[in-house]
Amino acid sequence: MTGLPPEIRSNVPGTYPYGVWRRRHPRLLAQIRDAHLYPPAIRDAIDALSDETTDGVMTPLPRTAHDHATWNGWGREHFGAPWPDAPFLWAEAYFYRRLLEAVEYFRPGPWAGVDPFDFLKTEDLEKYAPEHVEGEALLLASLWGNLNDLGFKAGADLPETAAVGLVADDSTEVWSILRPDAGLALVVVADNAGAEIIxxxxxxxxxxxxxxxxxxxxxxxxxxxxVSDAVTADVHTALRLLPAEVTDRLRAASAAGRFALATHAFYCAPYSYHHAPADLAATFAAADLTILKGDLNYRRLVGDRHWPATTPFVTAAAYFPGPVVTLRTLKSDALVGLTEATLGALDATGEAWRTTATHALIQARLAR
Structure with missing residues (x-):
């Protein structure tokens, strides 16, 4: 991929990514360590990961890890250097894989398959069940539900103001193809559990x-x-909290083959969708529309790079295998598709509007 802006990295003091490594991740690791009945070995492994990611150099997974060879191949150029020197998207993905290794998620024993983030996902979940709303309100509820990002909340200094509005809005174009009786084959790539998946x-x-x-x-x-990215168990938890008639319809749709869950190993890989394997790319190509949810999927769609914010979205997303719409609250720096007027007005506020989840966007590239 030539001609693209440079990748965002975390090694510049005062930037948003720098703060993730210095503040957010250490706080998150301490929360996880103290919330579980972990034995000393796991607690020590969590503390060691915290020390390594803040002041040490990146090291490989142990050879006993089932995916050691894969990550060793991916990370060869980054191992031995400070974590913030690696591309931000790459390092974040590897951080979460290393955390699962520290808590023995994949290792036989009492902690195998135990979600270390579950205690955060389930806090006050019941209050998020949606009202009976339709159409555009549901689209916006799905968009602003992306605020329920526990990885973002852990260690973030959030403003007191609520979300204030859309910096780009292609919803009219989206609804023009999502018309009644259109009968489209849709793919929805989820982001967070809790309020958002509901x-x-x-x-x-x-x-x-x-x-x-x-x-x-x-x-x-x-x-x-x-932290809060949705897995199968989170979907089933959400089904129990939805109004009964909604749950019943979704279960009936599942039985009829109209609604299904899917996953792919690539969703935990440290790369953008430019690197999607052939089978996943074919899935996107076969869909009439793919809806990508959340900040991480946005970064993976356009590339976690220092884009000029006025770069057209259709340009940055031109490579994607099929029609795509992204629903995102802004929690990181990568951004395209703004008008000069919008960008100027936002920058004039002097606020860190790109990274505080006070703004959102709906962007679409609907042509094949």
Whole structure:
């Protein structure tokens, strides 16, 4: 991939990514260590990871890890250097894989398969069940549900102001193809558990019930990562909290083959969708529309790079295998598709509007 802006890295003091390594991750690791009945060996491994990621150099997974060879190949150029020197997206993905190794998630024993983030995902979850709303309100609920990003909240100094608005809004174009009886085959790539996945399921129910979608495949992570990213268990938790009639319709749609869950190992890989393997790219190409949820999927779609913010979204997303729409609250620096006027007005505020989740966007590239 030539001609692209440089990748975002975390080694510049005072930047948002720098703060992730110096503040957010150490706080998160301490929370996880203290919330579980971990034995001394796991507690020590968590503390060692905290020390390594803040002041040490990146080291490989142990050879006993089932995916050691894969990550060793991916990370060869980064091992031995400080964590912030690696591309931010790459290092974040590897951080969460190393955390699972520290808590023995993949190792036979009492902690095998235990989600280290579950205690954060389930806090006050019941209060997020959606009201009976339709159409555009459900799309916006799914968008703003992305605020429920526990990885972002851990260690973030959030403003007191609520989310204030959209910096880009292609929703009219999106609804022009998501018309009643359109019968589209949709792929929805989820982001967070909790409020967001509940809102996503409510939107999916509406799209199926109105025949805007013939089928919907909801893609989730294959294992816990990025704190609150949704896995299968989180979807089933959300189903129990939705209104009974919504849950019943989704279960019936599943039985009829209209609604399904899917996953792919690539969703936990440290790369953008430019590197999507052939089978996943073919899935996106076969869909009438792919809806990508959240900040991480946005970074993976356009590339976690220092884009000029006025770069057209259709340019940055031109390579994607099929029509795509992204719903994102802004929590990191990568950004395209703004007008000069919008960018100027936002920059004039003097606020860190790109990274505080006070703004959001709906962007689409609908042509094949």
């Amino acid at each position: 809102a996503d399921l409510a939107l999916i129910d509406h799209l199926l019930a109105t025949d805007r979608a013939r089928t919907v495949t909801l893609h989730i992570k294959p294992h816990p990562t990025f």
